[in-house]
Amino acid sequence: MAKLDLSQKLAILSDAARYDASCASSGTTRRDSRDGKGLGSTEGSGICHAYAPDGRCISLLKILMTNFCIYDCAYCINRVSSNVQRARFSVDEVVQLTIEFYRRNYIEGLFLSSGIIQSPDTTMSDMLRIAKRLREVENFRGYIHLKTIPDAAPELIEQAGLYADRLSINVELPTDNSVKAYAPEKNPATIRKAMDDVKTRKAIAAEKSYTGKRGKRFVPAGQSTQMIVGADGSTDATILGQSTRLYGDYKLKRVYYSAFSPIPDATVKLPLIKPPLVREHRLYQADWLLRFYGFGVEEITAARPDGNLDLDVDPKLAWALQNRALFPMDVNKASKDMLLRVPGFGTRTVGRILSTRRHRSLRYEDLLRMGASLKKARAFITARDWTPGALTDSAKLRAKFAPPPEQLSFF
Amino acid sequence: MYTVPLPRIGTDIAWRDAAKRLISAGVSPDDVLWDFGAEMGELFATATPLPPPTRRIKAPQSFVQMADTVIWHKDPQRFGRLYALLWRLRHEQGLMQDRADPQLAKLRQMEKGVHRCKHKMKAFVRFRDLRQGGDRRSFAAWFEPTHHTVEPTAPFFARRFADMDWMIATPDVTAQFVDGNLSFHPGQPKPDLPEDAAEALWGTYFCNIFNPARLKVQAMTSQMPKKYWKNLPEAAHIRSLIEGAEAKVQEMRDNAPTLPPVRAERITKRLRGDED
Numbered sequence: 001m002a003k004l005d006l007s008q009k010l011a012i013l014s015d016a017a018r019y020d021a022s023c024a025s026s027g028t029t030r031r032d033s034r035d036g037k038g039l040g041s042t043e044g045s046g047i048c049h050a051y052a053p054d055g056r057c058i059s060l061l062k063i064l065m066t067n068f069c070i071y072d073c074a075y076c077i078n079r080v081s082s083n084v085q086r087a088r089f090s091v092d093e094v095v096q097l098t099i100e101f102y103r104r105n106y107i108e109g110l111f112l113s114s115g116i117i118q119s120p121d122t123t124m125s126d127m128l129r130i131a132k133r134l135r136e137v138e139n140f141r142g143y144i145h146l147k148t149i150p151d152a153a154p155e156l157i158e159q160a161g162l163y164a165d166r167l168s169i170n171v172e173l174p175t176d177n178s179v180k181a182y183a184p185e186k187n188p189a190t191i192r193k194a195m196d197d198v199k200t201r202k203a204i205a206a207e208k209s210y211t212g213k214r215g216k217r218f219v220p221a222g223q224s225t226q227m228i229v230g231a232d233g234s235t236d237a238t239i240l241g242q243s244t245r246l247y248g249d250y251k252l253k254r255v256y257y258s259a260f261s262p263i264p265d266a267t268v269k270l271p272l273i274k275p276p277l278v279r280e281h282r283l284y285q286a287d288w289l290l291r292f293y294g295f296g297v298e299e300i301t302a303a304r305p306d307g308n309l310d311l312d313v314d315p316k317l318a319w320a321l322q323n324r325a326l327f328p329m330d331v332n333k334a335s336k337d338m339l340l341r342v343p344g345f346g347t348r349t350v351g352r353i354l355s356t357r358r359h360r361s362l363r364y365e366d367l368l369r370m371g372a373s374l375k376k377a378r379a380f381i382t383a384r385d386w387t388p389g390a391l392t393d394s395a396k397l398r399a400k401f402a403p404p405p406e407q408l409s410f411f
Numbered sequence: 412m413y414t415v416p417l418p419r420i421g422t423d424i425a426w427r428d429a430a431k432r433l434i435s436a437g438v439s440p441d442d443v444l445w446d447f448g449a450e451m452g453e454l455f456a457t458a459t460p461l462p463p464p465t466r467r468i469k470a471p472q473s474f475v476q477m478a479d480t481v482i483w484h485k486d487p488q489r490f491g492r493l494y495a496l497l498w499r500l501r502h503e504q505g506l507m508q509d510r511a512d513p514q515l516a517k518l519r520q521m522e523k524g525v526h527r528c529k530h531k532m533k534a535f536v537r538f539r540d541l542r543q544g545g546d547r548r549s550f551a552a553w554f555e556p557t558h559h560t561v562e563p564t565a566p567f568f569a570r571r572f573a574d575m576d577w578m579i580a581t582p583d584v585t586a587q588f589v590d591g592n593l594s595f596h597p598g599q600p601k602p603d604l605p606e607d608a609a610e611a612l613w614g615t616y617f618c619n620i621f622n623p624a625r626l627k628v629q630a631m632t633s634q635m636p637k638k639y640w641k642n643l644p645e646a647a648h649i650r651s652l653i654e655g656a657e658a659k660v661q662e663m664r665d666n667a668p669t670l671p672p673v674r675a676e677r678i679t680k681r682l683r684g685d686e687d
């Protein structure tokens with residue numbers, strides 16, 4: 001095999017990394033390099049430095065250290081049984097790429113993951129060498145996200161947490177049975193144990209800082225995970241149930257949903273479907289409602305008997321259409337919790353409604369200026385000069401929002 | 412009638428100083444003309460000196476913050492609009508909380524535009540290595556902002572790239588950071604910057620991180636509008652990525668599953684053998 005140059009390696013190892021949905025660089029501690037002794041800063045909200053034609057944000061240099069892997073996960077391009085071309089970066093190469101990209105303002109930092117070579121511990125140690133070099137030799141103060149290898153020794157994961165802003169461990173599939181079927185070398189219990197260790201370690205680090213002596217910062221941007229959607233038969237109710245448990249049990253910052261996407265050199269075990277992008281989108285919306293709008297999983301998934309979200313309308317609208325008896329809601333009187341349930345009102349709009357109605361009562365026009373999407377909201381609210389009349393209960397209401405059925409044509 | 416000249420560099424401080432003086436002297440918004448960057452020319456120049464700052468003016472913190480941002484908007488009416496709101500704030504308490512007041516809503520919208528422009532500048536400036544040798548490395552970029560955002564955004568770059576020298580040249584204002592000192596200079600035409608080999612690597616990354624099976628062009632352009640593309644080296648690849656996407660996915664589908672490499676079986680056996 002001819003020796004690969006840096007550009008060829010970069011092509012292979014970023015291609016292999018693109019199935020990880022996360023590219024977030026937000027929520028970590030504020031750092032800068034004003035002292036002139038280092039490079040980089042983080043300021044709370046992340047920055048998307050570019051967008052690819054798949055609509056995804058490019059914030060980090062997202063690469064694999066190597067795509068050699070001894071595991072055989074059916075959905076993964078790097079599995080041992082695939083014939084994809086293999087490559088491996090040296091520590092130096094990853095460090096240089098990160099620093100040089102960063103200096104040109106292409107990226108916020110590095111998201112490093114890896115196939116498993118030799119053993120989980122060896123792999124994790126090699127990744128740590130990269131993170132350590134960046135922090136201690138290059139004085140890099142930008143963002144680092146490390147995808148941890150769940151089977152690696154806890155000491156290694158603990159060290160990773162001291163260099164990284166974020167750690168992630170992918171649960172990969174929504175149920176233990178699916179993991180067994182499609183990622184036979186992975187063990188769901190080990191994955192959960194690793195997430196639990198990170199949570200505990202983070203809690204300990206936080207505690208120390210209250211006793212006055214500040215413990216070393218441990219993954220300030222928290223941990224996240226990813227679930228592949230559409231590779232197995234799990235319903236949205238199952239998926240969202242799993243997310244709720246993950247958020248609760250391990251204090252995860254984010255659960256990412258990744259629509260199962262065709263990969264080169266796929267296995268016979270998984271058919272190459274079109275990635276269910278709308279479903280992925282609805283799951284993110286539902287996830288949002290669960291975390292910030294006070295909805296429960298049962299409420300969101302009750303609309304359909306098959307346990308899946310309605311693909312035609314967003315989950316909040318679907319819920320409102322199912323619960324029309326609660327509407328229309330008076331924007332001048334309704335409680336915050338109820339306002340949050342109005343389709344077309346975001347958390348910001350609700351905040352603005354609450355602060356303005358202290359001074360005067362609101363009209364339809366006012367809501368427009370506050371950024372509400374009245375196309376959706378109008379059927380569900382009353383305002384000083386607005387009532388939806390029979391609209392709320394109209395049998396045709398759903399059809400107004402759902403895309404028209406596909407036109408039939410002769411064939 | 413007062414005509415207030417406002418410089419292109421340091422606009423925020425000059426506007427605030429003038430507004431304070433005018434408000435404290437009770438000058439109505441109708442009697443003030445704001446002249447940014449001497450755009451009005453001789454015709455409107457008046458020698459009327461601004462009234463002295465007689466008393467301390469109080470304005471809600473939320474107004475001050477909003478003004479600090481709106482000042483950098485490109486709309487020539489921004490100064491007048493801000494002053495008119497400040498004028499109303501003398502008597503209308505709670506005005507800043509009224510999210511539906513049309514004048515305030517307009518200013519909030521302008522504020523949002525500037526925020527967005529600042530954000531896009533942080534994202535889309537692309538430095539090139541000037542390869543000048545010396546202790547500190549030095550880089551330069553050409554950027555075309557929508558609003559006058561170089562000045563309020565440059566400190567971000569100073570916090571981030573403090574161990575190198577850099578310049579961000581724009582048609583509006585040019586920011587320079589040398590040996591830890593930030594300075595601003597008049598805008599300039601696009602300079603000739605040396606080629607930088609890192610751009611090819613960045614392009615390679617951009618092409619390969621893209622997943623052709625998830626084409627969503629609209630989602631890309633809404634976040635990375637076309638007007639920025641000419642100064643983004645990676646944007647040169649966008650067209651061919653879009654055009655080639657479908658064929659790539661089809662190829663993945665058409666390719667029959669291959670036989671696993673020989674080593675796979677050996678490795679898998681060993682791994683699974685370990686478990687039982």
Ligand code: SF4
Pocket residue numbers: 069070071072073076077078079080114115116183
């Ligand atoms: S462990 Fe599984 S998912 Fe991870 S790289 Fe290897 S084959 Fe892919």
